[in-house]
Amino acid sequence: MTEVMSLRTPMFMKKILIVEDERKLARFMELELTHEGYTVDIVSDGQSALMKLMSKEYDVCLLDLMIPVIDGIEVTKRARAFTDIPIIMITARDGLEDKVKGFDIGADEYMTKPFEMEELLARLRALFRQKNDKSLEKVLTYKELTLNKETYEVTRGSDRKELTKKEFDLLSYLLENQGIVLTREKILNTVWGFDFEGETNVVDVYIRFLRAKIDDDYEEKLIQTVRGAGYTLR
Structure with a gap:
């Protein structure tokens, strides 16, 4: 038990913002991520997402595109004016044009619904490894x-x-x-x-x-x- 906790301890400092208006999915993601040791906040619309990103420090944002008030595309555009936080877009849109647009405006990853939680966790680990590699440069x-x-x-x-x-x-x-x-x-x-x-x-x-x-x-x-x-x- 002690060994498992020691392996997960670093993740307790990783904060994730979930922007998702499907309550069941948001809750499921929250439970899985907190189980892995992440700290999670949830908002359900784009305006609240921007307010959170401006007022708090997060290590990654999981962003649905089809959210109310301000959609995910516009949230990403505005967020890139003041933060380089990694953004993983999560959406039912699976067309190539949508993916290209997402990457062009500043998304770091793009996942289509439905998705497996293990894939999301793997992508998060990869993003954090990339960030850690930067800190290891001599x-x-x-x-x-x-x-x-x-x-x-x-x-x-x-x-x-x-x-x-x-x-x-x-x-x-x-x-x-x-x-x-x-x-x-x-x-x-x-x-x-x-x-x-x-x-x-x-x-x-x-x-x-x-x-x-x-x-x-x-x-x-x-x-x-x-x-x-x-x-x-x-």
């Missing part, structure tokens, strides 16, 4: 900024930057998630750890430290503040 780059995890060297163009360990960890996390808006809470939990008991403004303080070393001497600023949301590299 050299991270963004424009002229380069960070080497093995040598602890950071350069911008030809300029070498001397960072403290925590500054290095923070920059590494930003580079691993470039283009994604990271909330202060998410940065704090990842870089400082869930058991950190200091002030949450430590994130803002270290962002200022990083900017002083990475951005202040350059015309183009790489570390961006998204008002009311967090920080990102873009």
Whole structure:
């Protein structure tokens, strides 16, 4: 029993948003996913989905296309303006044109109803593996900024930057998630750890430290503040 729990423990930090107006299907998916160790929220319309995606951190969104208020296609279009969260479209539409359209507007996966739960779980595992592979890269780059995890060297163009360990960890996390808006809470939990008991403004303080070393001497600023949301590299 202990071994099973230890294998599933990492999944408890994975949060999934289900956007589905078929109550029985949504409930079935919720039960199966929570059994696998995921945390699940459910909404039944597109407007509620966008509000959830803007207000909370999720690791993946399971999105039905034929939902009320705002359909799944429009939800995906709008969501891609502020988040790179993986989106798995789940729909009864199985035509090639529908699938191509889904991928073109930003979906990561496309599943047709009815589907087997084991297939959905496998696709989720594959998505999370891809994300983990990014964090295992030894050299991270963004424009002229380069960070080497093995040598602890950071350069911008030809300029070498001397960072403290925590500054290095923070920059590494930003580079691993470039283009994604990271909330202060998410940065704090990842870089400082869930058991950190200091002030949450430590994130803002270290962002200022990083900017002083990475951005202040350059015309183009790489570390961006998204008002009311967090920080990102873009």
